[in-house]
Amino acid sequence: MSGGHHHDHGSGHHGHEPALHGHHHEPGFIGKYIFSVDHKVIGVQYTVTALVFLLVGFTMMLIMRWQLARPGEAVPLIGSLLSQLGITHAQTGALTNEGYNMLGAMHGTIMVFLGVVPLAVGGFGNYVMPLQIGAKDMAFPKLNMMSYWVYLSGGIVMMASFWANGGAAQSGWTSYPPLANTALSGQTWWLVGMVLLITSSLLGSVNFIVTIMHLRAKGLSMWRLPFFVWAQFVTAFLLLLAFPPLEAAGVMQLMDRVAGTSFFMPEGLIVGDKPTEWTGGGSPLLWQHLFWFLAHPEVYVLILPAMGIVGEIIANNTRKPLWGYTTLVYSIIFLGFMSFIVWAHHMYMTGMGTALSTFFQATTMIISVPSVIILTCFIISLYGARIRYNTPMLFALAFLPMFAIGGLTGLPLGLAASDIHLHDTYYVIGHFHYVVAPGTIIALFAGIYYWFPKVTGRRMSEFLGKLHFWPTLIGMNMVFGPMFFVGIVGVQRRLWTQTDYQLGQLTQYWVVFSSVGAAVLGLGQIPFILNFFGSIFAGRKAAQNAWEATTLEWVAAPSPPPHGNFLADPVVVCGPYEYSVPGSPKDYCPQCQTSEA
Amino acid sequence: MSLLAQTQPMYWLPPDYSTHGWQIDQLINWIHVFMAVLFAGWGVFFARCLVKYRYRANPTALYEPIKAKASKVIEAAVVVIEVVLLVAFAIPVLAEYKNDPPKPEDNPFEVHVVAQQFAWNIHYPGPDGKFGKRNAKLVSDANGNPLGLDRDGDPDAKDDIVANNELHLPVGRPVIVKLTSKDVIHSFSVPMLRVKQDTVPGMEIPVWFTVKEGTSSDAIRETMIRTVSVPPAGQNPRDFVMWCTNNIAVEDIKGADGTVIVGKGREPSAEHVEALQKAGIGEIRVAPRHPVEIHCTQLCGITHYKMRGFVILMPPDEFEAWYAEQAAGGDEFIEE
Ligand code: HEM
Ligand SMILES: [Cu+2]
Ligand SMILES: [Cu+2]
Numbered sequence: 001m002s003g004g005h006h007h008d009h010g011s012g013h014h015g016h017e018p019a020l021h022g023h024h025h026e027p028g029f030i031g032k033y034i035f036s037v038d039h040k041v042i043g044v045q046y047t048v049t050a051l052v053f054l055l056v057g058f059t060m061m062l063i064m065r066w067q068l069a070r071p072g073e074a075v076p077l078i079g080s081l082l083s084q085l086g087i088t089h090a091q092t093g094a095l096t097n098e099g100y101n102m103l104g105a106m107h108g109t110i111m112v113f114l115g116v117v118p119l120a121v122g123g124f125g126n127y128v129m130p131l132q133i134g135a136k137d138m139a140f141p142k143l144n145m146m147s148y149w150v151y152l153s154g155g156i157v158m159m160a161s162f163w164a165n166g167g168a169a170q171s172g173w174t175s176y177p178p179l180a181n182t183a184l185s186g187q188t189w190w191l192v193g194m195v196l197l198i199t200s201s202l203l204g205s206v207n208f209i210v211t212i213m214h215l216r217a218k219g220l221s222m223w224r225l226p227f228f229v230w231a232q233f234v235t236a237f238l239l240l241l242a243f244p245p246l247e248a249a250g251v252m253q254l255m256d257r258v259a260g261t262s263f264f265m266p267e268g269l270i271v272g273d274k275p276t277e278w279t280g281g282g283s284p285l286l287w288q289h290l291f292w293f294l295a296h297p298e299v300y301v302l303i304l305p306a307m308g309i310v311g312e313i314i315a316n317n318t319r320k321p322l323w324g325y326t327t328l329v330y331s332i333i334f335l336g337f338m339s340f341i342v343w344a345h346h347m348y349m350t351g352m353g354t355a356l357s358t359f360f361q362a363t364t365m366i367i368s369v370p371s372v373i374i375l376t377c378f379i380i381s382l383y384g385a386r387i388r389y390n391t392p393m394l395f396a397l398a399f400l401p402m403f404a405i406g407g408l409t410g411l412p413l414g415l416a417a418s419d420i421h422l423h424d425t426y427y428v429i430g431h432f433h434y435v436v437a438p439g440t441i442i443a444l445f446a447g448i449y450y451w452f453p454k455v456t457g458r459r460m461s462e463f464l465g466k467l468h469f470w471p472t473l474i475g476m477n478m479v480f481g482p483m484f485f486v487g488i489v490g491v492q493r494r495l496w497t498q499t500d501y502q503l504g505q506l507t508q509y510w511v512v513f514s515s516v517g518a519a520v521l522g523l524g525q526i527p528f529i530l531n532f533f534g535s536i537f538a539g540r541k542a543a544q545n546a547w548e549a550t551t552l553e554w555v556a557a558p559s560p561p562p563h564g565n566f567l568a569d570p571v572v573v574c575g576p577y578e579y580s581v582p583g584s585p586k587d588y589c590p591q592c593q594t595s596e597a
Numbered sequence: 598m599s600l601l602a603q604t605q606p607m608y609w610l611p612p613d614y615s616t617h618g619w620q621i622d623q624l625i626n627w628i629h630v631f632m633a634v635l636f637a638g639w640g641v642f643f644a645r646c647l648v649k650y651r652y653r654a655n656p657t658a659l660y661e662p663i664k665a666k667a668s669k670v671i672e673a674a675v676v677v678i679e680v681v682l683l684v685a686f687a688i689p690v691l692a693e694y695k696n697d698p699p700k701p702e703d704n705p706f707e708v709h710v711v712a713q714q715f716a717w718n719i720h721y722p723g724p725d726g727k728f729g730k731r732n733a734k735l736v737s738d739a740n741g742n743p744l745g746l747d748r749d750g751d752p753d754a755k756d757d758i759v760a761n762n763e764l765h766l767p768v769g770r771p772v773i774v775k776l777t778s779k780d781v782i783h784s785f786s787v788p789m790l791r792v793k794q795d796t797v798p799g800m801e802i803p804v805w806f807t808v809k810e811g812t813s814s815d816a817i818r819e820t821m822i823r824t825v826s827v828p829p830a831g832q833n834p835r836d837f838v839m840w841c842t843n844n845i846a847v848e849d850i851k852g853a854d855g856t857v858i859v860g861k862g863r864e865p866s867a868e869h870v871e872a873l874q875k876a877g878i879g880e881i882r883v884a885p886r887h888p889v890e891i892h893c894t895q896l897c898g899i900t901h902y903k904m905r906g907f908v909i910l911m912p913p914d915e916f917e918a919w920y921a922e923q924a925a926g927g928d929e930f931i932e933e
Contacts, residue, residue, distance in 0.1 A: 070835075098899050172896045178798060179781040179898060266799025268733035271714070271780040275733065284782060284797060318650075320658040323665070349784060349795045349894075351802040354695050358688055365679045372635075372675050376668045379639055382646035384659030389651065397647070404639060408632040411679075415687035417694070418625045420793050421610070424784060424894035488625075489607045490788030492894040496902040499839045501892065502821070502885050503788060506607040508839065580658040587658070 035149075037141035038563055042148050043127025044455065047448075049152060050119035054441075055525075056159075057110035060103040062518055065479075067095040069515035071497035086167045097496040101170035102186070104494060106158070108173030109190070112298065113197045114155045116440055120305035121201075121239070122151065124447050125208060125232045127455065131553035131561060132226050134217025134570040134592070139210040147203040154196030161189030172494065174291060177264035177284050181256050182271050191254045198247045201239045208236035217552065217592070219572035223329075224591070226551050226576040227315075227322060230329050231308025234336040235301050241340070242297035249290035256282075263287075285350055292343035300339045302436050303403070304332055306443035307374060310396045313450050314378060316549045317393035318385030319587050321577040324377035331370035331377075338367040348416040349423050357416045364414035371407050375400060386580070386587075391465030392547075395446030398473050399439060406434030409484065427487025430480050438476040445472070445528070452532075453546035457559045458539030464531035471524025478517025482510035548588050551576055555590035611788050614768075614817065614889065614910065616807045618791030620690045627686065631678055638671070698805050699771035705805070707773045710764065711744055712783035712796040714898045717891060717906040718743050721758040724924050729754020736779065758923045762906040764891065767916035769810035777801045784895035787908055789817075789888070795895060814910045817888040822847055824880050825865075827873045834870045841865040844883035852876035 036042060063082070066075055072094050075082060079093025087099025095103075130138055138144045161168040166184030169175065180187050212233045216225075225233075255261040256278070264287045267280025315322045322328065344352065344360045352360075378400055387393065409431040412418040422428065445468070452460050486507045491498050498504030498511065545554040553561075556570040570592035578589035610622050649655070699705035709720040709728060722728045729746045730753070736745035743761075746754040766772055776785050778796040785804070786793040794804045825840040841864060850859040850873070858872045859865045865873075865881060873881070891906030911919060 071839075073835075097902060101896070101899065101901070170899070176782055176895070179896065182781065269780055269798055270733060270736050273736075273738045280799075284799070318658060320660060321662065323662055324668075349793055350797065351795065351800065354688075354692050357691065361683060361687055365683050368679065369672065369676060373668075373672055375639065376671055379643050379646070380663070380665050380668055382643065382650060383663055383665070384655070385646065385650040386655045386658040387647065387651050400643065401636075401640065404636055408636060411632065411682075412625055412628045415624065415628070415682065417621050417687050417690040418628060421621055421625060421788065421791055423793060424786075485608060488609055490611050490786075490892070492786065492892045494896045494901065498902075500842055500903065500905060502843070502888060502890055503607065503611055505839060505842070580660045582660055 035145060037137070037145045039126050039130050039138045039141065039144060040455075040561060040565075042144050043123055043125075045148055046118050046122030046126060046151070047124075049148075049155070050115050050123055053110050053155060054115040054119070057107050057115055058522070058525075060107045060110070062522055063095060064100060064103050064107070065515040065518040067100060068497065069512045071499055085162050087162075095496075098167065098170060100496040101172075101494070102162070102168040105169045105172050105175075105190070106162075109158060109169075109194075111436070112173065112302065113194070114151075114158065116302050116436060116444070117201065117298075118151055119444055120302070120440070121208075121232065121235060122148065122204060124228075124305060124309065124444070124451070125235070126204075128451060128553060129208065129229055129232050130211060130215070131454075131557055131565060132229050132551050133212060133215060133220060134552050134556065134566065134572065135211060135215035136564050136566070138207050139215055140207050143203050143207050147200045147207070150196050150203065151200035154193045154200060157189055157193040157196060161186045161193065164189050174295070175253070175287075176291075177253060177256065177287050178266075178269060178271075180253060181265060181278075182276065188254065188257055191250050191257070194250045195247060195254075198243045198250065201243055202247075205236040205239035205243075208232055209240065212236075217570045217572050219592070220552075223326070224572055224575050226308075227311035227325065227328055228305075228308035231304045231311070231332060234332050235304045238297040238301050238304075238336055238339065242294045242301075245290045246294035249287055253287065285347070288347055288350065289343070292346045293340070296343040296346070297336075297339040299432070299435070300335055302440050304335070306399065306403075306440040307332070309443045309447040309450070310378065310399050312549075312551070313392045313396040313446050314381055315577040315579065316450075316547050317388045317390065317396070318381055319388070319579045320381070320385050321575075321579060322377070323381040323383070324373075325575070325577070328374060328377050331373045335367065335370045338363060338370070342367055342414075345414050345416075345419075348419050352416075361415055365411075368407065368411060368414070375404055375407070390449075390547075391460070391462055391469060392446045392450035394466070394469045395442050395449065398469070399443045399446065402434055402438035402442060402476070406431060406436075406439050409434065421490065422487060424492055425487035426483040426491050426493055429493050430483030430487055433480045433483070438473070438480065442472070442476070445469075448532075450547070451553075452535065452539075453542035454553055454557075454559050454561070456536055456539065457542055458535050459542045459546060460531050460535040460539060464527040464534075467527040468524060468531065471520055472528075475517050475519075475521030475524050479514050479521055480517075482514045482517075486510050486514075548586070550578055550588050550591050552591055556592055612817075612820075613789060613791055614809050614812050615790040615792065616809055617694050620686075620694075621791050624682070624686045624690060628682060631682070635671075635675065642667075698803070699773060699807075703771050705771040705773050706767060707775065708764070708766070709775045709777070710785060710796070712776070712778040712785065712893070712897075712904075713743070714780050715893070715900045715904040716743075717762050717764070717785075717904075718779075719760040719762075719764050720744055721760070721920070721923070722753075723756030723758050724921075725753065725756055727753040729757045756924055758920075760923075762891075763887070763909055764906060765909045765911060765916065765919060766808060767913045768808040768812050768910050770913060771805060771807045773803055773805045775801050775803045781897050782895050783893045783897045783904065786892040786894040787889060788892065789890070790908065793894060808910055812910055813912055813915075814887060814889060814908075817910070818884045818886075821888050822882055822884040824882055826880050827870065827878055830874050834867050837865075837870060838867050841883055843886055845886045847882045847884050850878065850881050852878075 063075055074093030079088050082088040083090040088095050164186045168186040169190035171180040171183050252263040256263050262278045262282040264284050265278035265282045269276040342363045345364045413422055449460055489507050490503045499508055544559050552570050557565050572592050580587045581589050711718040729751045732745040748754055776794055776796040778798045782797050784795045792806055828834045828837050845862050845864055846859045849857050849861045851857055853876055859869050887907035889908040893904035
């Protein structure tokens with residue numbers, strides 16, 4: 001491997017040394033910015049791509065929210081344009097019900113697999129983790145590059161599926177057979193896209209695990225790792241262990257669709273008044289087991305990196321050590337393990353027996369305990385603090401109550417009896433969005449504001465940051481809060497309009513309110529976009545250690561860090577959050593003694 | 598805000614007409630109380646810290662970890678409460694509901710529901726109480742045989758009653774619904790009876806419940822009467838149309854000269870708006886045609902959003918009469 005290397009004496013690392021030796025070639029433009037093997041460039045590529053996908057996924061949702069508030073009326077501005085994609089009526093410009101299903105399936109897929117995970121793991125993990133552990137790069141830089149390009153191909157395949165015969169996939173992000181098996185060709189594209197995305201994640205996760213195990217700086221024992229690194233470490237294991245079953249399942253569904261197998265197809269299906277050609281003998285529920293065996297751990301893949309980010313920012317801006325660091329670490333490890341044995345709580349309505357459901361109810365209650373512990377640790381960390389209310393901290397603090405709402409509302413869904421009423425209603429949509437949007441997305445914003453000075457050497461505007469924070473927080477709650485009430489009344493999800501139903505009519509006013517919230521949320525992102533691009537070029541210059549932080553990326557690496565990251569090998573002397581140590585001259589003690597440049 | 602003015606919105610659980618539903622509701626309510634208490638506890642501590650420990654207010658942050666007994670107490674309390682919810686409520690409620698099918702001596706009424714894109718086929722056994730075999734080879738919506746019954750060859754099928762989207766049920770008598778699907782997975786959900794069960798092709802899954810004695814669709818409709826305002830000329834009638842969809846006028850709506858604009862029991866729609874405006878009628882009273890609706894809660898294809906059925910609840914004697922009448926009608930009843 002040809003990763004560039006400044007002065008490696010091989011001294012800073014224990015364990016095995018990656019094949020980084022060799023002559024240092026300064027790469028050309030393409031090698032430096034496009035097909036780069038530098039974890040920082042790859043991290044930025046991931047971040048920018050994922051942000052674009054988040055915007056795309058959000059725009060889809062704005063179109064859907066318009067339809068929900070104003071069923072059957074022309075989508076403003078772009079209604080006729082969208083008919084090119086086959087999702088609106090050519091004459092009226094209104095979203096069609098097929099179009100709604102396509103956008104719904106693609107919104108879910110894009111947000112999870114092309115937006116949040118790539119940003120949280122591919123972006124933040126890639127950029128920050130090696131810096132925080134004092135590594136010069138990832139263990140396998142080329143694998144890292146490959147992971148990005150496979151991800152991008154998966155994204156392109158997904159988006160291209162809108163031009164497939166019959167349009168994009170419309171069977172939900174869950175793609176349950178037999179529906180998905182009998183769907184038009186967009187579903188095949190979806191499966192191919194998923195196989196690529198999963199492959200990319202697998203490549204990435206192996207790399208993360210090896211890097212964290214083997215490339216830590218001298219003195220950086222596991223118990224001195226920043227919480228963010230721990231979160232990435234557990235996340236990588238979840239990806240590694242949970243994705244293969246879905247990859248297999250994806251290939252099986254692909255075979256059912258194109259090669260005439262019958263893995264998920266029972267006998268005697270009659271679709272559209274005609275017998276189907278599948279021989280039968282398969283099980284539609286098998287897919288659900290394989291899918292949720294991934295998709296529940298995936299929930300923790302969406303949330304753990306967010307918790308990692310929040311932990312860093314809280315420690316930094318409370319100016320005190322994280323309360324209960326060890327407990328936090330054990331809690332996320334425990335979460336990781338438990339997340340593999342709760343998956344069937346998504347399947348209580350499939351006719352599961354009471355013995356099995358008792359098991360899954362019990363594991364689900366158990367897994368809620370570490371989440372409660374994590375939240376409690378974060379909140380207790382505020383006690384006795386000296387809180388700096390900068391933009392990253394505002395977002396990190398907002399994460400706490402938002403995640404609390406998301407987590408708590410999982411309880412009635414985790415008990416099969418209450419789930420009878422709530423399953424597949426808007427209550428579910430409210431629940432998981434509080435986890436992933438006001439929860440994870442808010443934490444990811446916090447992370448962007450926090451590490452931006454490291455990546456660019458410049459600060460983002462605090463004023464625009466606050467102008468971004470408040471409408472985002474308020475907008476998110478306006479969008480998702482009402483969903484609990486719509487759901488508890490009993491309105492089901494994935495409807496083109498709910499106004500044909502009694503219960504839907506009685507809650508339609510909430511739907512309108514929620515759509516107004518989506519507009520607020522959308523407008524609230526304008527200051528962010530201005531701030532992001534404006535600050536790259538015109539932001540105030542930041543010091544190397546812009547936030548007076550303790551961890552290696554701030555104390556040992558310039559901003560932005562050069563190829564190879566550190567000017568001298570850092571030697572770690574203490575834990576990650578030595579803030580306000582009594583008797584020390586400053587209110588923070590760097591994790592290593594390499595002097596600041 | 599005209600929406601709010603027109604009817605009393607629903608804020609929480611919808612009314613429940615089943616005998617088991619109160620237990621589900623009770624569980625949901627208790628969990629929400631628990632959630633609210635925990636959230637408020639965190640919230641108070643959180644908010645206090647945010648104010649008390651802001652940068653200016655506190656010259657030095659605390660390095661030593663505090664001995665937070667509170668956290669141990671919270672965690673222990675959470676564990677205890679969750680165990681109680683699980684062991685004292687969730688598991689027994691479910692067990693009672695799922696493991697305890699109606700016994701033959703309770704005279705349960707059995708009916709089959711076969712879901713398909715995008716309709717509910719209802720299959721009653723007819724007077725002989727025996728269900729005819731459903732043969733996939735004979736299924737043909739086009740020929741009026743959506744269930745694939747062999748009316749000529751199968752004696753059990755001769756008197757079977759088949760209906761579309763309207764499930765008539767007696768109140769006060771245990772009901773067993775056996776669910777399956779012809780094509781994809783659907784989910785049979787009746788929120789106002791607290792019933793939900795996926796219908797999976799290739800499987801037959803039963804659910805059972807009893808509707809509270811003394812209720813009926815007619816009685817429920819009376820409780821759901823709402824006033825809908827007629828939009829003034831020039832205003833988009835969208836709200837009016839929404840509020841009237843699947844609703845019926847509860848009385849004859851007459852113009853000044855006594856002509857009936859919308860008859861009692863008819864659904865007002867956009868085309869009535871002009872006449873109503875001309876007659877100077879500002880408000881009309883409507884109620885759901887069939888207040889207890891069947892939802893399909895599993896995404897099942899293009900017009901999933903329209904896969905709606907109705908449960909029509911009848912007092913036992915009325916139901917018997919209706920059933921006999923359907924049986925006498927025989928094949929003629931079959932809807933396309
Ligand atoms: C931030 C703005 C967002 C808004 C306004 C939004 C809104 C919605 C709404 C209204 C639905 C339900 C649609 C329906 O049932 O018909 C939905 C579904 C969904 N959303 Fe979001 N969402 C947002 C962000 C996210 C994020 C960040 C994620 C994931 C990380 C996400 C993942 C999903 C998934 C998986 C579904 C289910 C899709 C399906 O039914 O197959 N959403 N979203
Ligand atoms: Cu789950
Ligand atoms: Cu359906």
